Amino acid sequence: MSVRTPRLPRPRHAGRAFGAAAFTAVAALAAATLLPTSQAGAAGTTLRSLAEAKGIYFGTAITQSDLNNSALTAIAGSQFGMLTPGNEMKWDTTEPSRGSFNFAPADRIVSFAQANSMRLRGHTLVWHNQLPSWVSGLPAAQVKAAMENHITTEATHYKGKLYAWDVVNEPFNEDGSFRADAFYNAMGSGFVADALRTARAADPNVKLYLNDYNIEGLNPKSDAMYNLVKSLKSQGVPLDGVGFQAHFIAGQLPSTFKANLQRFTALGVNVAITELDDRVQLPATTASLAQQASDYAGVVNTCLAVTGCVGITQWGVGDADSWIPGTFPGYGAATMYDANYRPKPAYTSSATALGAGTGPSPSPTPTAPGGASCKVTGAVNAWNTGLTEDLTLTNTGPSTINGWSLAFTLPAGQTVTGSWNASLTPTTGQIAATSLSYNGTLAPGASASFGFQATHTGNTSLPTVFSLNGTPCATA
Incomplete structure (x- = not known):
């Protein structure tokens, strides 16, 4: 058997003690x-x-x-x-x-x-x-x-x-x-x-x-x-x-x-x-x-x-x-x-x-929480061993997003040294950019812009794949 993550102690309504999360x-x-x-x-x-x-x-x-x-x-x-x-x-x-x-x-x-x-x-x-x-x-x-x-x-x-x-x-x-x-x-x-x-x-x-x-x-x-x-x-x-x-x-x-x-x-x-x-x-x-x-x-x-x-x-x-x-x-x-x-x-x-020719697929337009779709645009400004990246997340769907966490992978050699309008963790590899108290709510059509400063070792490109709570976003 493959190595498994050790199980944690299970409270009353966790593990086999099945528990439901909130659903609005x-x-x-x-x-x-x-x-x-x-x-x-x-x-x-x-x-x-x-x-x-x-x-x-x-x-x-x-x-x-x-x-x-x-x-x-x-x-x-x-x-x-x-x-x-x-x-x-x-x-x-x-x-x-x-x-x-x-x-x-x-x-x-x-x-x-x-x-x-x-x-x-x-x-x-x-x-x-x-x-x-x-x-x-x-x-x-x-x-x-x-x-x-x-x-x-x-x-x-x-x-x-x-x-x-x-x-x-x-x-x-x-x-x-x-x-x-x-x-x-x-x-x-x-x-x-x-x-x-x-x-x-x-x-x-x-x-x-x-x-x-x-x-x-x-x-x-x-x-x-x-x-x-x-x-x-x-x-x-x-x-x-x-x-x-x-x-x-x-x-x-x-x-x-x-x-x-x-x-x-x-x-x-x-x-x-x-x-x-x-x-x-x-x-x-x-x-x-x-x-x-x-x-x-x-x-x-x-x-x-x-x-x-x-x-x-x-x-x-x-x-x-x-x-x-x-x-x-x-x-x-x-x-x-x-x-x-x-x-x-x-x-x-x-x-x-199970034999279906094609099973039902996820929605053709990537979706985010509340049924909303998302799009990410960005720009980079680089110099010697440093750069800044400005990203904009847009809610292109029909429902309001209440709180967002945008995941992306930094290109190899880039390390975050500071950020604005979002909390970024960790500083390399797979990054999660999380909304702050003042910009987490995005009505349909609304956008939130954030960015970060990073060092680099030669690769100054933008991330190319983004997902909002596990669901892919369109990019432009």
Whole structure:
């Protein structure tokens, strides 16, 4: 497996604890109005229909608060055929105090899925995170009964409504050892088999899965999952599949991804990509979004090439509701839809991998936040070993931009020594020019001019490629 950025501690609503970012009414209106016609779910053109034609599903995850976002729900209901509740079926929501169950939040997600003819993936029955303190505080002798009661009550409540359950989520540490959580400490590794048997007794027809991250390639953690699955199957424990979360970094898909999936299916279980995203360093660039598109196509092609890979779920609908920026500072833009729910190159590459002649493309005019387009013009004045560059950013779209960050790459040998009307960081390489308090708002047709002074070693040219929050700008 490729080297991955170490995971950071995950707060209550980050990581798998799915959390939505703010989404303004203006942006929602722009997204709803300006989406390409095919985004409305025309037959044969959606990810959902393309995937189903290939015998797999393409899903997404949403939270209860997302149901208030009309742009998000329009895409979720038309583009995706499987739905995972981000938080609403987890223990701290469904049984916050012992024996007191609350299924209302999850029931809202279920109703949305049913209204849009989507299948449902239950997530999750047993997990060390988002676990109420009363569970961790139980005497060891009481944990088994509490776990079995929780599984039985929740799985019975949703009996007949779900495609699958992530019964046990993230049981392993990175070295392949079991996490020392309340369940393992009380029951040893046998808690996994007990959880699966309890879930099967509550719902005989739902698919039962184990789910984890960083098991996509061949490594100690995936070896541990493989050995667990092999052991469970040899014991006759009910287990239908393994979920590979697939929280990737752009350009770092493991080379052993396909071989790893195949060794699991050889054990007699299905495999699924359950929480796909592919984060890039911010601000995103044309190159990083192209790499992301290649990665998404690689995931789709890998699933299609593995008999027993039943489907792919993206963790979230668009960049605006992704958990990545809040958990991995400096990273984001991890989904197929941008912050205004417009399809990115990753959407096109995924649709193409699923057999579309041409998938829906991003808007032909590069767009910026709020549905606006952008244009950059510039001039350079150079001398000996120094230069100044004056740049003008123009909002050429229909919506107001509130705050801007313009990304570009300085030509080799140039180093920023000072700037005006914008904050520039760092001083070489990939630069982010951020608006100041007095020039961040650009109405349609308005411009903001800024500039910088730099040293050079002979190359005095202007940057040629600019992007506003990851979306390319026209240049002149």
